[in-house]
Amino acid sequence: MAGNNVQIDINNVSKSYPMGAFKVDALKGVDLKISKGELWVVLGPSGSGKTTLLNLIGGIDSASSGRITVGAIEITSLNERDLNQYRRENIGFIFQFFNLIPTLTAGENIELAAELVDKPRDIMAVLSDVGLHDRAGHFPSELSGGEQQRVAIARALAKDPPILLCDEPTGDLDFETGKHILTLIRTINRESEKTVIIVTHNTAIGEIADKLLRLRSGQIVEMKDNPSPIDPDELRW
């Protein structure tokens, strides 16, 4: 289900950063328009710039040049404080390694995000959405990888952001668990009309996307619509 109105407008964006003794050009002149409610999958090998693209949209990294507009906000011109406010209200992150705080329980990890907004979603309701209503009091070390990722998704949903950014969400999970996580993300995208961008090097996952983007060496090499995305359950890799 593709939206018609452009929600994310990326205009000639480049990004380079130092890596040890070297300078890495992570993105080179990328142009992209993403509409509300779309599910995008960004594919590419390691070092292609896909995570950098995600970080720039999420406002956790700044572009070296170019312009990114999300809704009515040009985030490339925001100062630190406004950028923080933007992340707080608009973005939910899901990471490959879950990035849960090990000293907080599942419920508290979600609460950590919920406390940041005026009208957060009910923590138990969010945990129920991801099928973990009975695991609220468990610490990350007491949860399986799939459960940890579901807590991370619940944490992203707790603020009820319009955009979900998922960086290799299945990268650290086994095949079956990975499919369940993708199903969950797809369901959230469909039911709550949140814009979802999944970054992965797993080309099979591209089949669930509304739009597919391929990056190589910081440049877009392919961008196409997928008129008939398949159900994540049908995926094979």
Place this chain on the structure above:
Amino acid sequence: MKTLRKKLFRDLFANKWLFIAVTIVIFLGVALFGSSFMAFLNLQNSYDYSYEKLGFADFTTKVTSSPPDTVKELERLPGVKAVTGRLNTDIGLSLPQKGGQSLIATAISLPQNSRPQVNDLKIESGDYLSSNDKYGLLLEKSFAEYHNLKPGDSILLDGTAGEIEFITSGIVTSPEYIFPAKSKNEFFASPATWGVIFFSDEVMSELTGNNNINEFCVLVDEDADVDSVIGLFENELAPFGVVEVVTSDEQPSNAGLKMDLQEFGEMAEIFPVLFLFVGAMTTFILLSRIIQRQRNQLGLMRAIGYSRRQVLWHYLSFALVIGIIGSVAGIIAGYLLAESITDLYIGMLGLPYKITGFHWMAMEEGVIIGLLPCLIAGIFPALAASRLRPAAAMRTPPPATGRKPLIEKIFPFVERLSLLWKIPLRNIFRNRRRSLSTILGIVFGTVLILASAGFLDSIDSLFSLQFDQIQKYDARLSFAQPVSQETASAVLDWDGVNEAAPILELPASLEHGNMSFSTLVMGIPPETDLYGLYTPDGNKEALAEGHILLAVAIKEKLGVEPGGPVTVVSPYYKAAFTVDGFVRQPMGSFGYITLEDAQQLVGSQAVISGILLGMDGSAIPGLRNTASQNLDAVAVEITDEIESQMMDLMELIDVIMWIMLGFGVILALMVVFTMITISLVERRREIATMRTLGEGSGRIAAMVTIENLILGIVGLVIGIPLGYAVAVYLMRLVQTDMFSFDLIFYSRTYLLTAGIMIVVMLVSELPGILDLNRLDLAKVTKEQVS
């Protein structure tokens, strides 16, 4: 942000041993500050109250002799609040309860039926003098306690008309003898041979055959200038021969107490500063490493919308928790310790009044000085954390550029060493800040241990110098009034006396140019070995006619060099001498001339004021009896007894120094434990990788130990000279006219310090090494690099 608070406390709990270690360092620093500062305030308040309550004189003018009526004239002078005139003289007494043991007392006259307005007494037991008991007397408390004398006990005093029996009316404390110092030059006088007694002026006249007085104790008006009033007194009393003016600051007991107070005050500053600096340093390192380990978490916090300020506050809170717990616990412990120190100190000195209380300001200061270093130490890593961009924080940092460490460039053979040595060496250079922190921990621990141990060695050496080299006599006879030199020959006939050296001590002022210094000048026979005079280099000095030897401390007071002239001045004599050199003298600062020169100063009379005795050990116990049977008004001082009393007096300093030494060990233990644990936690992944490759845990423990020992040796190499320098500095602070001793370190102290530090290092690394042996290799090798 209650979830962040939960995270804070759980992170603290997860790293509890590290946080406890750092908190203990802050706790010790604040406890040290609190206890010494609050004890200082308690003591100061107690002194002030005692002095005010008993009307401690602002100054005392001593004259040769003056009629008692002069007091009325002096009371009319501007700025004078009250004047008490009295006769102060040495008098011989004997104690019937102790088989007639004779000794010398400072006798002070008092009004018969009224209390003196200046230098009043606190009656500890019994009653004040009354007209019903003409021959009643009051005994100073420390003297009475030493001889177990109580009200009602009789004492025989030597009068011009023979012995008179007095009955003890009461036991008292005097503001002039809170610390029972006989004079500036005889600061440590033994109650075995000397005491202070008070009786009525009427009886004093009868006993001494002297109706006049020789001291005026003065209280000045609050708004009056003491120096101006002293000037008026000197003018008014000039016809009566002003001998000396002693201000309250110079009064021996008060000066001694103030010196002690000053030491407390300085202790309150120096040692806590050391602890708090180390506390700040370890807090900084600990927090920096925690932030480094939590880069992902703080990246996440920033990514989901936590502001820089929230992140800053969160990480600063770690330092705040350390600071608050350490400071509050420290100040409570400090308060309790201060109470004990005050009790111990006041009990030891017998201070008339004890004033203790809550010193809110000191407590607030304690909390602030505990918190401040933590805040300063915490703000930098916390600021750095808040400034990290979220994406950068979550990105795995690139490995540091590999290069040969400096040591391998300087010593190429290092490259050929086995991995057992090469890995620890490279680790040292790999994370220089971490290595530097461990070294600093060792350095500060060494400084504290060495500085405290240096004091203990110096005190020990002081006793050895004073009693093995200077006071080589076994006993000393002192006379209330000068006696003929022939007495010394007579004493030689006593049982067990092998040598008898007559001496003549003269109170005098030494003058050089426009500088002067009041002290005792001792006339000693040049040929005697019973009194040793040694230069700071340890060479024996001999006395020569027309020449004077001065205690080292006088050198600076007079600004005189060997070969320079010094004039010995008193109301009765004046003579010029050439300075021959300077001699070591830990207690007091005297001038030394030949006995013959001293006798010439008093009109070429063959008189002496004391005799130094070399004796058979078996004859010493009977010496007092022999002396009282054969001589009048004589005090017998047994050197072993004086040494033992001195040791008792030094006990407090000894205890403090042992506590400091203990604190030094704890400090080193906490710092080294923190650094080593952090270091091992950070290297868990690489150590786990080595283990998975088949490296034995024993070999890994050996690598860790080698690394720590190398750092320890570097720390010791820096810490030992620094500890020496700190000890020199501290020693300078406690040097006074009355008390000066050299800084001595025994070789065993250096070895012991090094040994303690190495044991501290080995003990500190134990928990970390045990933890490494329990590593879940599969899990740890998958952990993200931080």
